[in-house]
Amino acid sequence: SPLFSCSSCSMPTTLLGSYLHLRPRCLAYALFLSFHLSQGTRDYNPKQMAIREKVFNTIISCFKRHGAENIDTPVFELKETLTGKYGEDSKLIYDLKDQGGELLSLRYDLTVPFARYLAMNKVTNIKRYHIAKVYRRDNPAMTRGRYREFYQCDFDIAGQYDPMIPDAECLKIVHEILSELELGDFRIKVNDRRILDGMFAVCGVPDDKFRTICSTVDKLDKMSWEDVRSEMVKEKGLSEEAADQIGQYVSLQGGMDLAERLLQDAKMSQSKQACAGLTDMKQLFSYLQLFQVTDKVVFDLSLARGLDYYTGVIYEAILTQTGPEGVSVGSVAGGGRYDGLVGMFDPKGRKVPCVGVSIGIERVFSIMEQKAEASAEKVRTTETQVMVASAQKNLLEERLRLTAELWNAGIKAEVMYKKNPKLLSQLQHCEDSGIPLVAIIGEQELKDGVVKLRTVHSREEIDVSRAELVEEIKRRTSDV
Amino acid sequence: SPLFSCSSCSMPTTLLGSYLHLRPRCLAYALFLSFHLSQGTRDYNPKQMAIREKVFNTIISCFKRHGAENIDTPVFELKETLTGKYGEDSKLIYDLKDQGGELLSLRYDLTVPFARYLAMNKVTNIKRYHIAKVYRRDNPAMTRGRYREFYQCDFDIAGQYDPMIPDAECLKIVHEILSELELGDFRIKVNDRRILDGMFAVCGVPDDKFRTICSTVDKLDKMSWEDVRSEMVKEKGLSEEAADQIGQYVSLQGGMDLAERLLQDAKMSQSKQACAGLTDMKQLFSYLQLFQVTDKVVFDLSLARGLDYYTGVIYEAILTQTGPEGVSVGSVAGGGRYDGLVGMFDPKGRKVPCVGVSIGIERVFSIMEQKAEASAEKVRTTETQVMVASAQKNLLEERLRLTAELWNAGIKAEVMYKKNPKLLSQLQHCEDSGIPLVAIIGEQELKDGVVKLRTVHSREEIDVSRAELVEEIKRRTSDV
Incomplete structure (x- = not known):
């Protein structure tokens, strides 16, 4: 049977029947449908x-x-x-x-x-x-x-x-x-x-x-x-x-x-x-x-x-x-x-x-x-202010604890859902989605009661005491 | 035919037919429909x-x-x-x-x-x-x-x-x-x-x-x-x-x-x-x-x-x-x-x-x-900051001109759509809808290049120069 290309997804389809009046049916009907929206409608990404x-x-x-x-x-x-x-x-x-x-x-x-x-x-x-x-x-x-x-x-x-x-x-x-x-x-x-x-x-x-x-x-x-x-x-x-x-x-x-x-x-x-x-x-x-x-x-x-x-x-x-x-x-x-x-x-x-x-x-x-x-300017799709990250292993619980602290203080924060993510992949996520700050914790920072606050675009890092972290993040993202 | 009361508007209705399966039909069918919403749906006022x-x-x-x-x-x-x-x-x-x-x-x-x-x-x-x-x-x-x-x-x-x-x-x-x-x-x-x-x-x-x-x-x-x-x-x-x-x-x-x-x-x-x-x-x-x-x-x-x-x-x-x-x-x-x-x-x-x-x-x-x-607190349904009003006749054009000035400066402003509204009805509208300020103009104010700015709740009035009006309204409503 003759091949057509579907108008909405350009997947090849074949004319098998007249059940769908406006559009030829696909070779694999279920597959066709699963990839389709109703005509004239759209998703918003x-x-x-x-x-x-x-x-x-x-x-x-x-x-x-x-x-x-x-x-x-x-x-x-x-x-x-x-x-x-x-x-x-x-x-x-x-x-x-x-x-x-x-x-x-x-x-x-x-x-x-x-x-x-x-x-x-x-x-x-x-x-x-x-x-x-x-x-x-x-x-x-x-x-x-x-x-x-x-x-x-x-x-x-x-x-x-x-x-x-x-x-x-x-x-x-x-x-x-x-x-x-x-x-x-x-x-x-x-x-x-x-x-x-x-x-x-x-x-x-x-x-x-x-x-x-x-x-x-x-x-x-x-x-x-x-x-x-x-x-x-x-x-x-x-x-x-x-x-x-x-x-x-x-x-x-x-x-x-x-x-x-x-x-x-x-x-x-x-x-x-x-x-x-x-x-x-x-x-x-x-x-x-x-x-x-x-x-x-x-x-x-x-x-x-x-x-x-x-x-x-x-x-x-x-x-x-x-x-x-x-x-x-x-x-x-x-x-x-x-x-x-x-x-x-x-x-x-x-x-x-x-x-x-x-x-x-x-x-x-x-x-x-x-x-x-x-435009050269990237459209941000989230408003996240800070990513809670770690360079070391076995710090998931500490990351979750700090993230919850930030959420409870009204800070928009993200944390990776992995036990031991690589620091590079955590930083890459910030680059990709425009998150301006990273709060990095390691054994040393936990011992000292501080967080290493990194500015993504300048790569500059400073130690901020845990007690002052929320205010410091607010200060740095107030114009975002 | 027996009378029922409509469940959504409590209008009396009569059972005339079975066209509507779930609900008795009204005496005047068109009237019934015009006053009804589909079952289980609602408007939001x-x-x-x-x-x-x-x-x-x-x-x-x-x-x-x-x-x-x-x-x-x-x-x-x-x-x-x-x-x-x-x-x-x-x-x-x-x-x-x-x-x-x-x-x-x-x-x-x-x-x-x-x-x-x-x-x-x-x-x-x-x-x-x-x-x-x-x-x-x-x-x-x-x-x-x-x-x-x-x-x-x-x-x-x-x-x-x-x-x-x-x-x-x-x-x-x-x-x-x-x-x-x-x-x-x-x-x-x-x-x-x-x-x-x-x-x-x-x-x-x-x-x-x-x-x-x-x-x-x-x-x-x-x-x-x-x-x-x-x-x-x-x-x-x-x-x-x-x-x-x-x-x-x-x-x-x-x-x-x-x-x-x-x-x-x-x-x-x-x-x-x-x-x-x-x-x-x-x-x-x-x-x-x-x-x-x-x-x-x-x-x-x-x-x-x-x-x-x-x-x-x-x-x-x-x-x-x-x-x-x-x-x-x-x-x-x-x-x-x-x-x-x-x-x-x-x-x-x-x-x-x-x-x-x-x-x-x-x-x-x-x-x-x-x-x-x-609650005793009234829910405001608009965010209007100021009402442009007049106590005198024949000032519609001046009211419209001032209102447009305020809109263009980003002020939320309302004006009555009447040629010669009474001052009392203009003030009443502010009371009813919680508008905090009234900018009143009259012949004298126009001559002097000022506006009488009235605070609705205290009834206090002061003259503000036309040039400073926008800033004054912003200052007074910044916490609203």
Whole structure:
């Protein structure tokens, strides 16, 4: 039977059956499986975790700086909770098997669970962040950072407030995080669902086609205008005239000036919805000026965003560097206003206005990993301050006793799990994992009540009395 | 139709159909669903998250103190990865629906994914921790901290080392964590699968009944000896004589002395396996003495642990306080040695000896929450240092400008999203959420280039120049 190479581990596999629908079965089935992860998922090794921890710390610090609280929700929800919230993307939801009980689905994003949480707990205002994995049965493209299991870092503001103030804070947060992560230059595109809907109306799109035409416009970041126009006309049955009018608007980009210009636009100004959106857009830009972030923000009429639940301002951040000919890495953050979603979960339909942003950090991880790979600086995967070692035999018990003393004093310490390890292998471990100090004991040191403290990089050694050891280690590693 | 009260939200519900097998349907189905979480799962609100963060910090600090690296694995694995690893508990695994692709299951613990990770990446030695949610289709008992989705905090040492050194470190870690969390007194029971198997052999249990009899012995913490004996004899077909001999051994508890005594025991000493286990147990206790943790550790022959994969030492920590008449809250940590598991995933069956411990922290959360509830001290859910406020109208823009200045300087600051909020409501928010400082601006302050800095608890106010504000806030909140 023909040989294939497995896409995830490059192990040769053969086509023996159709039990695994998406992937050929291996010659040795058990062996194949034991070496595989589910498609579109990944492990994080210690080095990747160290990078991930750093990225999370940056993001969480920003969320806390803005006074956000933290919540968590289960990884699965009742299937009905997710039904009818995602439009055409609903087909990507993972369902759990019916094993006799409730019908459950893995969460698709953190926004719908948040809305369910607000309604269920009758919360009418909160500023919260939520960092967790979400699940989509999408075609994985792991080299480009697209997975079936991936993290979202969400920040949302729920509550009845004066227009555009929380919305502006969300954009400020995106600006802060992308600046601090040092990922290169970026742009934040902004638009408003009301402007899009108004535009569709004045261009002659029938009411019942708004959502589907919106989905097509959303593809403009991946498809040419010609292809988008063709999908509108041929697949979705829009008139050529309407499509061309849309084409004129979606090519527009600008700032507060563009919002002002469109408010004067003969056609656009006929739509009340569009005018409301444009007035708010002007207000938004005035707050963004106060926040000093207008350098990166562009009002872009081609931005649509696929999800059904947005009702007002929408935005998306892209990295503009990397890739040849200015091809962008893609979206790294997105969000918008969804004033109707909480009401869908409330028995009396009580609305809680919400606006939020989601940082999609898998791409950020990819970039940070590449940077770490290229850098000469080694990524440490532990924080160990000192290795307790010995050059002589039969000192295991003394090493363990000293190590426990250090642990009990709050020192991060390691000891080799061998009765008589070689000094060289103990020192080599320090070199490999970046441990800065070694506490060496021998018969003489034990007799004298001292420890030989060695600095790994300089190889310098001094005797430190046992009583002063903890303080000396703290002093020497306080800047680590 | 009859009315029931929903167990999770106490909303009245009616029995309308059997679509939901486990729970009566509500009168208004959509309404019912919108107010419900999947059975056995929970949300964490901001207060619970603040407690959770504190508990995690204690645990992670301990793991890092012991030089552990961090890894992460996907929430679902190929179904085959989990098959045949959990014995009788396999029925509790959650499967995903077959939506055309691979057959997937939610992880049941972090140990099997760890073993799969080691084999797949050919890692032969590592000390790692992994904190993540696992899933079990068990009967939830949420008031006692038993959920279908819950966190495990795992620490494991993989590698070929001298006997009992890593095993002793795992017990030292349990001791440190349970002491630092201040949950009251605790005991760590220790046993060894080889001692159990040797005991079964010398008591006349047939080889093929070892695992199933072991499962029954494991119930001794929940069932009386009479019931356990009856299950052995009536359900599992063991002879009464064998059962009674087991009964004599499993009542034994002690320390190194008990291991020594059993090594001399006429029957026990006939089993090579038991002798190997008992010799290691003596060695373990000698290391535990060096680590100064023998005060809490008991060698207990009734400890069996249900999972199939253990091969050597096993342990379980229980809280001894709370509950009347010495009834224990139950297990809060458990683990042991599993030297064969990694080999099950390796094409050549290469073994990687492993030992580890899993802290089950849902019960810990429950206890910490109750403690927080009972305490007079308020749990803060944000870290906000200062609220930017105004007593006068039309100063929104000035408030936003100052807030952005503070954010850019790394100060955690909040501002109300209203054009003209009342000073009282701004101060009230500080009282409610524990914000220690208020930066108040008015026309006069703006003219003078100052900010009125108010300390919330003392109500004291001083003017601080705009240039010195950041330093002053840092100085005043450095101990927060």
